[in-house]
Amino acid sequence: MNDFEHTYAVIMAGGGGTRLWPVSRKERPKQLLPLLDDKTLFQSTVTRLENFFPPERILVVTVTEQANEMQKQAPEIPTKNYLIEPAPRGTASVVGLAAAVLKKRDSDAMMAVLPSDHFIRNRDLFHYLIRTAFQVAKKGYLVTLGITPTYPSTAYGYIHQGEALDGEFKYPVYKVKQFIEKPDEKTAQKFLRTGDHSWNSGMFVWHVDNILKEIEKQMPQLSGTISKISASWDTPQREDILNSLWYDLKNETIDFGVMENAEMVAILPAGGLGWSDVGSWNSLIEVLLPDMNGNIAQNAQHLAIDTHNSLVYSNDYERLVVTIGVDDMVLVDTGDVLLVCKSDQAQKVRDVVQHLKKHRQEKYL
Amino acid sequence: MNDFEHTYAVIMAGGGGTRLWPVSRKERPKQLLPLLDDKTLFQSTVTRLENFFPPERILVVTVTEQANEMQKQAPEIPTKNYLIEPAPRGTASVVGLAAAVLKKRDSDAMMAVLPSDHFIRNRDLFHYLIRTAFQVAKKGYLVTLGITPTYPSTAYGYIHQGEALDGEFKYPVYKVKQFIEKPDEKTAQKFLRTGDHSWNSGMFVWHVDNILKEIEKQMPQLSGTISKISASWDTPQREDILNSLWYDLKNETIDFGVMENAEMVAILPAGGLGWSDVGSWNSLIEVLLPDMNGNIAQNAQHLAIDTHNSLVYSNDYERLVVTIGVDDMVLVDTGDVLLVCKSDQAQKVRDVVQHLKKHRQEKYL
Numbered sequence: 126m127n128d129f130e131h132t133y134a135v136i137m138a139g140g141g142g143t144r145l146w147p148v149s150r151k152e153r154p155k156q157l158l159p160l161l162d163d164k165t166l167f168q169s170t171v172t173r174l175e176n177f178f179p180p181e182r183i184l185v186v187t188v189t190e191q192a193n194e195m196q197k198q199a200p201e202i203p204t205k206n207y208l209i210e211p212a213p214r215g216t217a218s219v220v221g222l223a224a225a226v227l228k229k230r231d232s233d234a235m236m237a238v239l240p241s242d243h244f245i246r247n248r249d250l251f252h253y254l255i256r257t258a259f260q261v262a263k264k265g266y267l268v269t270l271g272i273t274p275t276y277p278s279t280a281y282g283y284i285h286q287g288e289a290l291d292g293e294f295k296y297p298v299y300k301v302k303q304f305i306e307k308p309d310e311k312t313a314q315k316f317l318r319t320g321d322h323s324w325n326s327g328m329f330v331w332h333v334d335n336i337l338k339e340i341e342k343q344m345p346q347l348s349g350t351i352s353k354i355s356a357s358w359d360t361p362q363r364e365d366i367l368n369s370l371w372y373d374l375k376n377e378t379i380d381f382g383v384m385e386n387a388e389m390v391a392i393l394p395a396g397g398l399g400w401s402d403v404g405s406w407n408s409l410i411e412v413l414l415p416d417m418n419g420n421i422a423q424n425a426q427h428l429a430i431d432t433h434n435s436l437v438y439s440n441d442y443e444r445l446v447v448t449i450g451v452d453d454m455v456l457v458d459t460g461d462v463l464l465v466c467k468s469d470q471a472q473k474v475r476d477v478v479q480h481l482k483k484h485r486q487e488k489y490l
Numbered sequence: 491m492n493d494f495e496h497t498y499a500v501i502m503a504g505g506g507g508t509r510l511w512p513v514s515r516k517e518r519p520k521q522l523l524p525l526l527d528d529k530t531l532f533q534s535t536v537t538r539l540e541n542f543f544p545p546e547r548i549l550v551v552t553v554t555e556q557a558n559e560m561q562k563q564a565p566e567i568p569t570k571n572y573l574i575e576p577a578p579r580g581t582a583s584v585v586g587l588a589a590a591v592l593k594k595r596d597s598d599a600m601m602a603v604l605p606s607d608h609f610i611r612n613r614d615l616f617h618y619l620i621r622t623a624f625q626v627a628k629k630g631y632l633v634t635l636g637i638t639p640t641y642p643s644t645a646y647g648y649i650h651q652g653e654a655l656d657g658e659f660k661y662p663v664y665k666v667k668q669f670i671e672k673p674d675e676k677t678a679q680k681f682l683r684t685g686d687h688s689w690n691s692g693m694f695v696w697h698v699d700n701i702l703k704e705i706e707k708q709m710p711q712l713s714g715t716i717s718k719i720s721a722s723w724d725t726p727q728r729e730d731i732l733n734s735l736w737y738d739l740k741n742e743t744i745d746f747g748v749m750e751n752a753e754m755v756a757i758l759p760a761g762g763l764g765w766s767d768v769g770s771w772n773s774l775i776e777v778l779l780p781d782m783n784g785n786i787a788q789n790a791q792h793l794a795i796d797t798h799n800s801l802v803y804s805n806d807y808e809r810l811v812v813t814i815g816v817d818d819m820v821l822v823d824t825g826d827v828l829l830v831c832k833s834d835q836a837q838k839v840r841d842v843v844q845h846l847k848k849h850r851q852e853k854y855l
Contacts, residue, residue: 443826463823
């Protein structure tokens, strides 16, 4: 493992996530919930790193409100590795802060940026890909992991790959042509057919020097801010500097703030990873293993009559859920809210959250 | 009202009813529940009789388990007017017992037999029809109220009418040709087209002498039993006689045990009564008044997005029910059970109850 002694994992864990409402709440966002098994998504993300990154080389970037709960859920990660932002300012700020702090602690650091709230079934393949990505990153590339599409999703961003990268890599690696925002249905169909488009997983691997250089070039305000903040990070001035500078940062993603126009960007297209962003109730049907009628009962006592391709998600196993003549439906049953939603309209859950905010029904948020 | 001083209402109130599970329960059957408004169906049935039958001329036939609750719900009806059966034995026994007891109390009694768990929107028309029915019954007829079909229901029995009845009635009255069990879809379509078939409402009007004569002729065992029981009814021997004879009675309906082969049977076909037997969750959609999308939220806080012709029935107004992309669905949300059912399959709720019995999940019954 000598090759990997300067490698770090940076878990991005500050998000809110309204698409899994009513289970995901303001106080208890998605990554802090045991959505798929008895571990929370955040805990699973940490566990997935075992035997690759020791806890002292795992950093967590989060926001004040979530930090305490995260430290409870993953006490093995040292407290100083929790980088707490005063407020969310997009993934560009997350990445910039983590890279700058890491560089001060280990000038030869390489980092893998990993979302805290995704699902990956094939952990061995994940380790293999991250290992390969570090090898590519050593050559100076900003590396991203792409997910080989299995259907024409309009819920994910895409990455268009170009020519294969020269080098002695055991896994195919390509240069990146373009980062693409969520497409419409027709474009997604086209992307699927081309075979050279991947879903953007939001996972990145690079040397801290290379990403910091690109940030300096493309996002000078962010670059200036994070170098001041990182200089004060392990000093008593941290709080003051952080609070005086942080709020002026623009909300920007690393994808479109930096990667899109960076020079040496590579992609490892990953098929068979069993990946999902767990981004909607609909996606749970992909992640969890349905019965022969396509149904899933998660923590629910479900009596299914003439019911197909439906998800029943409860927080009370004593409650009996009976469905009759129900197809392609998502049922989410919490203490104070019942959601019944056609699977292909699961993204509208966000509209519900907006509606509740607008009508000040705070207790359901 | 001199014409009506010997008229009585007999409310049949002993039924169970599994088709409105999970709200209708073993301990709390349909007629004892405030399904449609703040009154229970039984209370609404009693209220509907105001200004026609004074409470002392209303009888209630029920079973032991329900009697206490009924007396609580309608205390204005004298205790001696609650006729309590040891166990349900079909409507033939209900009618026979009530007629025999009434005859002992008032030898010139005429009675209107009324189910306790039906809905009637147009109370004035109901009174008008019952009044007319008593006039027809005075001529010696066994009179039944038929409901003019508005769609080809396969959930109701039908009555085929024959020629118009001679007489000075202000409302059209016909002889009955035949009582018909629930038909299949094709037959129901045919019945609807003929225009001379009515739904069997289970409401009857007759002189006690006439129904008792028919029972004697067609159901001699029942006739013998009820004359012994009624002779002892207002004596200390009632319980003993009742318990020794009642359980041997056959379970039989008045429709097919007596009416089908009786000689002088007349029908008043009623259109516009706004009648429903409230016999399934689906029927609630007919009874309650839906919003412009065809949705009904009964005791429920319902946020409907792209939702049509659906019923949300809850017992907790604090709970938020959100539906997205839901059509023709029934949602019933009780403390321990959640039912989600395609409207046109609402009759399968009975299968669920059977399933729960078979699997000894008593707590949900």
